[in-house]
Amino acid sequence: MTIGFSSRVAIACSVVCAVGLPALAPGSAAARVGTDPGAARPTASRSPSLHSPGTQVLPRAGAPALPEVSALSWLVADARTGEVLAGHDAHRPLPPASTLKTLFALTVLPVLPGGVQHTVKGADLAGIGDGSSRVGVAEGHTYRVADLWRGVFLNSGNDAVHVLAAMNGGWQSTAVQMQARARALGALDTRVVSPDGYDAPGQVSSAYDLAVFGRAGLRNPDFARYCATVRAKFPAGGWSYDIQNTNRLLTGADGVAPYPGLIGVKNGYTTNAGNTLVAAAHRGGRTLVVTVMNPRAGGPHAVYEEARSLLDWGFAAADRVTPVGTLVPSRATPAASSPPATADASSPAPATAQAGPAAASPASDGSDDGGWWDTVAIVGAAVVGAGAVALALRRRPHAPGR
Structure with missing residues (x-):
């Protein structure tokens, strides 16, 4: 028996994975792209009042x-x-x-x-x-x-x-x-x-x-x-x-x-x-x-x-x-x-x-402790994505055997 699911389900799972990664990371994914890991985190200092x-x-x-x-x-x-x-x-x-x-x-x-x-x-x-x-x-x-x-x-x-x-x-x-x-x-x-x-x-x-x-x-x-x-x-x-x-x-x-x-x-x-x-x-x-x-x-x-x-x-x-x-x-x-x-x-x-x-x-x-957070984020995203796939499969009726 072959189990199939639509491209919409695949897209939904991909979206959930993409959302899960920044949600579990300490900062947004966009903020980390292109950032030198040895550089200062600019948002953590430089208060305007100072x-x-x-x-x-x-x-x-x-x-x-x-x-x-x-x-x-x-x-x-x-x-x-x-x-x-x-x-x-x-x-x-x-x-x-x-x-x-x-x-x-x-x-x-x-x-x-x-x-x-x-x-x-x-x-x-x-x-x-x-x-x-x-x-x-x-x-x-x-x-x-x-x-x-x-x-x-x-x-x-x-x-x-x-x-x-x-x-x-x-x-x-x-x-x-x-x-x-x-x-x-x-x-x-x-x-x-x-x-x-x-x-x-x-x-x-x-x-x-x-x-x-x-x-x-x-x-x-x-x-x-x-x-x-x-x-x-x-x-x-x-x-x-x-x-x-x-x-x-x-x-x-x-x-x-x-x-x-x-x-x-x-x-x-x-x-x-x-x-x-x-x-x-x-x-x-x-x-x-x-x-x-x-x-x-x-x-x-x-x-x-x-x-x-x-x-x-x-x-x-x-x-x-x-x-x-x-x-x-x-x-x-x-x-x-x-x-x-x-x-x-x-x-x-x-x-x-x-x-x-x-x-x-x-x-x-x-x-830099960023590597630890990256690992947590990736694992978390994988768990969220896997959960979405399982949910989609449970809700979809079995395809007939071929």
Whole structure:
């Protein structure tokens, strides 16, 4: 016996399958066609309010008032969800100073394992800007990559950045890679000229982009561990010396009270940029990331005090404001782990230590979960289509035998 059915039934089944696929996928099929899987999801960020000048905040009943902040630009966001709680000129392009080292680390950390050793050549240290901060890297000495990263995160050492960039293929190549990494994260305000953050014509970032970098960095266990390290030993041939993190909100140095629950991330200063800071802190199951760029009042420590006041406000207001935007998702899957205690590298943590508010497996750094959704959508469409076929066959009378 042969079972047949009309072309109308076949068309109907095809239509059901076609409808089933976008219905089960997280976004429309049309939105996914021609999309680079490594590119940012444009609809997940760039709230129009964040591009508007001035302060952007949407308080609800009971929300505390924003503190007085003199910085040219600032932003407060939830590190887990990426929701922006408030911001001021968040996309304003400004010199980032050494906070740009967050993007440098995001770019180079994954390709240079901490245990690799390198003997520094004179060419590695060429071109370091006048007045640059240095950790004391010396030509002819051999360093582990992990030592150089501590020099970057703790001492903001431009000499360490130059050596790591040389190991990564060179200064200009690293700048190009950093620019590509910024684009992949959806940080469209950033222009990289000098990977160490040294003042250079045309080099800018924004409070929004730096918050994106800080949030992405905290999902990398190595980044999170380095940026939370308070002090360490730096090798100098046959001996070593102490170095301490220059982030005073972390260390409590120079009369700046340490902030409870602070994780890091990176501070900076240049003549053109003024004082800049990306800071993250954890309290009561919530992690916030704050960016402060170039305070205009309050002296050299104002960047820390203004970050402190914004963190305090953010923890108090998080459930009492409507988000004004969203940081571009890094496509990493956040874990619900707590951040690390502030570290002392005199007793180095193991390479596998979980760190940061969302320490994740290596696969979570920039990986895309789109393939999983595609599989679900295809299977779902097949199930829906098969159901439609079965229904059509049940309703159609059997054809006579031939």
